[in-house]
Amino acid sequence: MDCIFCKIACGEVKSRIVYEDDKTLAFEDLNPQAPTHILIIPKNHIESILEAKDSDLQTIGAINIAARNIAKKLNISDFRIVSNCGKKAGQSVFHLHYHFLAGRRFLWPPG
Ligand code: 5GP
Ligand code: ZN
Numbered sequence: 001m002d003c004i005f006c007k008i009a010c011g012e013v014k015s016r017i018v019y020e021d022d023k024t025l026a027f028e029d030l031n032p033q034a035p036t037h038i039l040i041i042p043k044n045h046i047e048s049i050l051e052a053k054d055s056d057l058q059t060i061g062a063i064n065i066a067a068r069n070i071a072k073k074l075n076i077s078d079f080r081i082v083s084n085c086g087k088k089a090g091q092s093v094f095h096l097h098y099h100f101l102a103g104r105r106f107l108w109p110p111g
Pocket of ligand 2: 003004005006007044045046094095
């Protein structure tokens with residue numbers, strides 16, 4: 001499958017890896033929108049949260065635990081995690097990912 005994040009997950013495409021466990025991988029975003037901008041992905045291909053199956057429950061949960069572990073590892077107490085689902089919501093890579101953003105103030109509601 002021609003998926004850039006699958007290629008990153010298997011090491012075919014290089015990335016700056018920040019965190020890894022058996023179900024997830026986290027790496028620095030190529031085009032950071034905050035001083036800390038990390039992408040957390042499931043290692044298996046899930047197109048978006050809409051395509052997640054009930055059997056992906058453990059993997060989806062693991063993404064939040066990964067966010068906690070990253071925050072603790074980097075000593076970050078204030079951060080935002082967000083997943084864009086669908087083109088109109090801003091999704092451009094169709095392999096589920098959560099943006100982990102920190103190091104500046106964020107608007108609420110988001111733009
Ligand atoms: P989306 O727009 O789907 O919510 O987020 C996709 C993110 O992936 C963007 O922030 C973009 O900068 C990042 N991205 C796209 N291609 C690559 C890549 O090859 N390597 C890394 N590290 N990030 C990428
Ligand atoms: Zn993929």
